[in-house]
Amino acid sequence: MYLYALIFPIISIIAIIWFITRYFKGKNSLITVVLWSIFWIIVSLFAIFPNVSSAFARLFGITRGLDFVIILVFVVLFYTVLKLYFIVDKMQNEINTLVKELALKNEISLDDEEE
Amino acid sequence: MENEIAMEDKNSTFVVLPAYNEATRIRPVLEDIARKGYNMVLVNDGSSDNTLEVIKQVKKEFPDKIHIFSLLINRGVGIATQTGFEAVLKFNPKYIVSMDSDGQHSADDLDEVIKPLVTGEAQAVIGVRPFKDMPKSRSFANSIMNILTRIFYRVNVSDSQTGFRAITVEALDKISINATGYLISSEFIREINDNNIPFAEVPIQTIYTPETQAKGTNVKVAFKILLQMIKHQF
Numbered sequence: 001m002y003l004y005a006l007i008f009p010i011i012s013i014i015a016i017i018w019f020i021t022r023y024f025k026g027k028n029s030l031i032t033v034v035l036w037s038i039f040w041i042i043v044s045l046f047a048i049f050p051n052v053s054s055a056f057a058r059l060f061g062i063t064r065g066l067d068f069v070i071i072l073v074f075v076v077l078f079y080t081v082l083k084l085y086f087i088v089d090k091m092q093n094e095i096n097t098l099v100k101e102l103a104l105k106n107e108i109s110l111d112d113e114e115e
Numbered sequence: 116m117e118n119e120i121a122m123e124d125k126n127s128t129f130v131v132l133p134a135y136n137e138a139t140r141i142r143p144v145l146e147d148i149a150r151k152g153y154n155m156v157l158v159n160d161g162s163s164d165n166t167l168e169v170i171k172q173v174k175k176e177f178p179d180k181i182h183i184f185s186l187l188i189n190r191g192v193g194i195a196t197q198t199g200f201e202a203v204l205k206f207n208p209k210y211i212v213s214m215d216s217d218g219q220h221s222a223d224d225l226d227e228v229i230k231p232l233v234t235g236e237a238q239a240v241i242g243v244r245p246f247k248d249m250p251k252s253r254s255f256a257n258s259i260m261n262i263l264t265r266i267f268y269r270v271n272v273s274d275s276q277t278g279f280r281a282i283t284v285e286a287l288d289k290i291s292i293n294a295t296g297y298l299i300s301s302e303f304i305r306e307i308n309d310n311n312i313p314f315a316e317v318p319i320q321t322i323y324t325p326e327t328q329a330k331g332t333n334v335k336v337a338f339k340i341l342l343q344m345i346k347h348q349f
Binding site: 095100108 | 158167178182186194198202295
């Protein structure tokens with residue numbers, strides 16, 4: 001048994017517990033828990049039973065198991081980056097609104113300085 | 116020429132000036148505008164130099180002519196101009212002008228830019244810079260932006276990236292500006308066109324110094340605007 005077959009399942013369990021804890025604290029949605037749990041279960045399966053990746057690969061018409069794993073990682077990374085982009089974009093808009101409103105409510109007068 | 120704009124019209128005209136790190140350049144700009152009899156709404160865009168202090172000093176000289184608003188952090192020329200357009204409504208303006216605060220634009224052009232609004236010939240005006248006077252890289256970037264504005268926003272203007280523009284308060288009420296950065300110039304033109312607001316182009320002078328050239332539409336900014344234009348299509 002290779003070391004990665006032990007390490008990846010441990011990381012997966014920690015990750016899944018982390019997502020479930022965040023769900024109970026109301027920090028992420030149930031769908032996030034489910035999607036990330038599926039991802040980490042697949043990662044663990046690939047680590048413990050490397051041949052499983054070949055079975056998945058054939059399912060998607062890809063010949064090598066490793067190719068499937070690499071493509072899967074790219075898809076997950078792309079999704080994560082896209083999601084982060086939308087979160088940052090939303091936050092930028094909220095900051096803009098906040099900064100603008102604060103400025104509009106506080107016209108600077110020379111009296112402020114004298115006080 | 117100057118006498119053609121009545122004092123009453125000047126009193127109800129407000130010049131919106133977004134300012135980011137303009138401490139060394141802004142004083143003469145403000146003094147020139149105030150001496151011409153126009154009101155100003157200054158928006159300090161979270162400057163890290165002492166721009167705000169300089170503006171306050173000039174306000175001491177012209178207390179009734181200058182209104183100051185300050186963004187806590189730098190958010191870009193688009194947000195600063197949006198803030199100015201909203202702030203100006205507190206003062207019941209008839210005409211609103213926006214121009215750069217780095218000394219690139221001349222206060223001498225204000226009368227000419229306002230004139231089509233006062234005469235009723237137009238409800239919005241863009242000040243057109245002579246491309247032949249621009250440095251080559253700047254002229255190239257602006258020409259590209261004109262083409263992109265034509266493609267993405269279907270508006271054909273001589274200078275899509277000008278920061279010198281004027282609009283009546285009624286027309287300002289009809290348009291919606293959401294751009295955060297330099298895209299605001301193209302967006303302003305698109306909104307004018309989409310809302311069928313009659314507009315005019317007025318030639319303006321542009322004063323290029325090494326400092327004014329450091330800002331504005333260069334090729335890098337043009338590329339950023341292109342990305343934002345694509346994003347706005349969705």
